[in-house]
Amino acid sequence: MSEWEFRRDQIRAFRFVRCTFDAASGVAQLVYAFDDGPELVETVTVPGAPFRLDAVRAEAVERALRLLHLIAGVSYYKAAVPEEIRIESCDIDADTAALLETVYVNGLGEFAYRNGLDLHGRIRFPHAPSPARAAPALGLRGHALVAIGGGKDSLVTIEALRAAGVPQTVVWIGGSQLIRACAERTGLATLNIGRQLAPQLFDYNRQGAWNGHIPVTAVNSAILVLAALLHGFDQVVFSNERSASYGSLIPGTGEVNHQWSKGWAFERAFGEHVQARVAADLRYYSLLRPLSELAVARQFAKTDRYDAHFSSCNRNFHILGERPASRWCGVCPKCHFVFLALAPFMSKPRLTGIFGRNLLDDPAQTAGYDALLEYRDHKPFECVGEGRESRAAMAALTVRPEWREDALVERFAREILPQLDADELRLEPLLALDGEHRVPAALWERVRAHFAA
Numbered sequence: 001m002s003e004w005e006f007r008r009d010q011i012r013a014f015r016f017v018r019c020t021f022d023a024a025s026g027v028a029q030l031v032y033a034f035d036d037g038p039e040l041v042e043t044v045t046v047p048g049a050p051f052r053l054d055a056v057r058a059e060a061v062e063r064a065l066r067l068l069h070l071i072a073g074v075s076y077y078k079a080a081v082p083e084e085i086r087i088e089s090c091d092i093d094a095d096t097a098a099l100l101e102t103v104y105v106n107g108l109g110e111f112a113y114r115n116g117l118d119l120h121g122r123i124r125f126p127h128a129p130s131p132a133r134a135a136p137a138l139g140l141r142g143h144a145l146v147a148i149g150g151g152k153d154s155l156v157t158i159e160a161l162r163a164a165g166v167p168q169t170v171v172w173i174g175g176s177q178l179i180r181a182c183a184e185r186t187g188l189a190t191l192n193i194g195r196q197l198a199p200q201l202f203d204y205n206r207q208g209a210w211n212g213h214i215p216v217t218a219v220n221s222a223i224l225v226l227a228a229l230l231h232g233f234d235q236v237v238f239s240n241e242r243s244a245s246y247g248s249l250i251p252g253t254g255e256v257n258h259q260w261s262k263g264w265a266f267e268r269a270f271g272e273h274v275q276a277r278v279a280a281d282l283r284y285y286s287l288l289r290p291l292s293e294l295a296v297a298r299q300f301a302k303t304d305r306y307d308a309h310f311s312s313c314n315r316n317f318h319i320l321g322e323r324p325a326s327r328w329c330g331v332c333p334k335c336h337f338v339f340l341a342l343a344p345f346m347s348k349p350r351l352t353g354i355f356g357r358n359l360l361d362d363p364a365q366t367a368g369y370d371a372l373l374e375y376r377d378h379k380p381f382e383c384v385g386e387g388r389e390s391r392a393a394m395a396a397l398t399v400r401p402e403w404r405e406d407a408l409v410e411r412f413a414r415e416i417l418p419q420l421d422a423d424e425l426r427l428e429p430l431l432a433l434d435g436e437h438r439v440p441a442a443l444w445e446r447v448r449a450h451f452a453a
Helices: 055-072 094-107 109-115 152-163 177-185 200-206 216-231 264-277 293-300 314-318 333-342 348-355 363-373 387-397 407-419 427-431 441-452
Strands: 013-022 027-034 040-045 084-087 141-147 168-173 189-196 233-238 248-250 254-256 283-286
Touching: 013 055, 027 055, 055 094, 055 216, 055 264, 094 109, 094 264, 109 254, 141 152, 141 216, 152 168, 152 233, 152 293, 152 441, 168 177, 168 216, 177 189, 189 216, 216 233, 216 264, 264 283, 293 333, 293 387, 293 427, 333 348, 333 363, 333 387, 363 387, 363 407, 387 407, 387 427
Parallel strands: 013 084, 141 168, 141 233, 168 189, 233 283
Antiparallel strands: 013 027, 027 040, 040 189, 248 254
C-alpha cells in the first residue's frame, strides 16, 4: 500500500469500505478508499461514553452510523469524482440511494462549478431491489440537541427554545474556542463532538485532487443524528433560515447554492429519511426556517447578551485564528452582510461597537456590498441573505439620519436606488413568517409568539 500513488485521472472507483462504532469509547470509524489504495479512516467521537444501548436503540444507532458513513464520504469522493461507487459496508435501498445522489450532486454544486465539472448523471449509488423496513419509534425523551456555530442564528434558536421551555443541550463539532465561549455563555448543558478527517486527504490535495466546497451541514446533520440517538434525545435542531434556500444566479450556468444543505430541500428530504429509516420519533428540523435573514437579525437585536461573544465571520475561524479581539475581519461577505442586516434594528453605537468600526462608511467595501445587493455582480458564495434583503436593508438606512450620510449608504441612495422598484424595498414583507417548516406543531405555536413579541 505504501507504493500506491494518488492519480486523480486514473482512479476508477470510490469505495465505502466499512463503518464501526465502539459504545465503550464513543468513537465511530468511517473507512473509505479509492480503488485498491490505502484505507482513509475518519473518526467521530461523541462524549458521554460508555453508552448503554438496548437492542432496539443499538439497531437505530447502527442505521444512523451507516447513514453518516455514506454522507460523510462526500469529503473524500470529491478528490477524484470517479464514475463508480462501491458500497462494501452495507446494502442500501432505492430511497437511500436517491437521497445520497441528491446530496452529492446539489451539495457539490459550487465545487463542480468552480472546477468546471458536470456531476449530473455521473453520481450513481448502487442499491438493492427490495425496500428497507420502516424505522420503529424508540421512546426517546423530549430533549433538543441544538447545533451552535457561534453566530447570531443559533443563538436566536437557543433563546427561543429557552422561552418555550424546551430542555436543550448545545452541541458543536471541532475545537473552536470561540464557539465554546458562546456555548458556555448560554448557561446550558454542552456537548463538544470531535471529528478527525483522514490525514491522507490533505496529501491527496497536494497531489492534485479536486478540491472545494462540500455540503458540511449535511455531514454535521448526520453526526448530530447519531449523537442524539446515543444520548436518547428526540430532536436535532439547526438554525437555517429560509434565505438559505436561494443560491447565486450565475449567467450562463443558472443557480448555484453555496449553502444548499442549509436549505429547505435538504432539510425536508433528510428529516423525512431519518424518521422513515432511522428512528420514527427523532425529529430533525430548523427552528428558523420560517424566518428570513432580516427577521433573524431583528430577533437577535432584541438582546445584547451575546454582543461580546458571537461571530458570524468565517475568516475568524479559518484565517485570523480564534482570538476574541479579532472576532470580525470586517472584509468578508459574512461580515458585510451581518453588519447590514443588523443595522436597521440596532443603534449605530451598539453595532459599530460589536464590529469595531463602521463598514458602511468605508468606500473600500463597495465591491463587497455590490455583490450582496446583486448589483453588477452575483450573490457571493457564502451563507448570506438574498439580494432583495440586502437591498431592502440598505434602502431602510437611506432614511435614517444616523446612517444616510455614510459613504456606501449615500452612494446606494444616489446611484442604485433610482433603478429599483420602491415596492420591492419594503422591510415588512421580508419580516413576515413563512409557513414552510418541519418544526413540531405544538412547539411552533409557542415559538411563533416568541418571534412576534
